[in-house]
Amino acid sequence: MTADSDFWSQIFNFANYGDLLVLLQNSIIAGAVLGVVGGLIGVFVMSRDMAFAVHGISELSFAGASAGLLFGVGVVEGSLIGSLVAAALIGLLGTRARDRNSIIAVLMPFGLGLGILCLALYPGRSANKFGLLTGQIVAVDNPRLGSLIAISIVVVIGLAVVWRPLMFASVDVDVASARGVPTRFLSLYFMLLLGLAVAVSVQVVGSLLVLSILVTPAAAALRLSSSPVLVPLLSSVFAVVSLVGGIMLALGGSVPISPYVTTISFLIYVVCRLIAAVRKRRGNSGRTADLLPARS
Numbered sequence: 480m481t482a483d484s485d486f487w488s489q490i491f492n493f494a495n496y497g498d499l500l501v502l503l504q505n506s507i508i509a510g511a512v513l514g515v516v517g518g519l520i521g522v523f524v525m526s527r528d529m530a531f532a533v534h535g536i537s538e539l540s541f542a543g544a545s546a547g548l549l550f551g552v553g554v555v556e557g558s559l560i561g562s563l564v565a566a567a568l569i570g571l572l573g574t575r576a577r578d579r580n581s582i583i584a585v586l587m588p589f590g591l592g593l594g595i596l597c598l599a600l601y602p603g604r605s606a607n608k609f610g611l612l613t614g615q616i617v618a619v620d621n622p623r624l625g626s627l628i629a630i631s632i633v634v635v636i637g638l639a640v641v642w643r644p645l646m647f648a649s650v651d652v653d654v655a656s657a658r659g660v661p662t663r664f665l666s667l668y669f670m671l672l673l674g675l676a677v678a679v680s681v682q683v684v685g686s687l688l689v690l691s692i693l694v695t696p697a698a699a700a701l702r703l704s705s706s707p708v709l710v711p712l713l714s715s716v717f718a719v720v721s722l723v724g725g726i727m728l729a730l731g732g733s734v735p736i737s738p739y740v741t742t743i744s745f746l747i748y749v750v751c752r753l754i755a756a757v758r759k760r761r762g763n764s765g766r767t768a769d770l771l772p773a774r775s
Contacts, residue, residue, distance in 0.1 A: 503730060505619040506683070509627050510722035513680055513692060516631045517722075518715030519638055520676045521697030523669060526649035530694045532569055532670075535583035536677045538590030539565035541686035544611050545597035554611070555626055558678045565590070566674030570667035594686075612685050623682065630679050637672045645669060646707065683722070688737045691744040692718055699744075699751040717747050 524533060543561020544554045565586055572582050598611070619627070638645070648655040648662045656662045673693075680689045696717035700710045725740030
């Protein structure tokens with residue numbers, strides 16, 4: 480009984496919760512901002528079938544952050560450099576899906592290995608090492624929050640400027656190219672924005688679990704709707720709920736933030752799939768009833 484209670488107290492312990500909530504308000508703000516960014520850009524990640532690219536960029540972002548930690552450059556700066564380098568390489572060399580997947584498959588183990596090497600050489604606290612992989616809610620101080628918000632604004636404005644042509648190119652690249660849309664430029668442009676989004680997301684949820692913010696909410700939203708207005712809105716709401724909810728639950732535990740965020744995000748996706756399945760069954764039942772001959 481004692482072991483069981485100790486286990487749950489590590490996961491959910493809300494003693495002095497109000498005091499912790501005030502101290503970590505920067506993390507909650509960061510979670511809300513990242514949720515909006517992740518929800519919006521995740522729609523294009525799904526439309527362009529680039530979930531694998533998110534993971535590849537996150538590995539290079541982890542390598543950059545680890546190098547920044549080791550050499551004293553700064554975790555945020557290193558993470559940004561790593562993400563942008565990976566995004567540029569994928570955008571320039573991976574014009575076709577096969578090429579892109581090959582490049583990502585090469586970059587991922589290289590980035591992870593380089594990051595692990597830098598962390599092994601880093602003489603500081605192990606918590607800093609672990610946090611780069613799984614996220615940490617205590618690392619968002621005022622300067623980091625300011626840089627996170629600034630980068631997030633750049634990503635949102637960057638998406639807004641090219642939203643319609645980017646969506647057109649994401650849905651049907653061949654038709655968009657035939658209509659004169661600069662698809663190659665938009666591909667590189669989007670990859671750089673995705674690199675920025677990954678870099679700021681890694682600061683909170685860690686490099687290993689960034690998919691829960693940049694992919695899962697959009698995937699859940701697409702299960703409920705195909706509306707070009709409703710999908711980004713739902714995706715952003717799901718991402719904000721996952722991040723802010725995960726942060727608020729993590730305040731009462733002694734484990735990293737990532738399990739809470741990923742669990743909430745996964746549950747939202749499961750619920751959306753169930754709703755979609757029920758809708759489909761009802762639709763099929765309705766069509767079957769329409770095909771049956773009317774009884775006299």
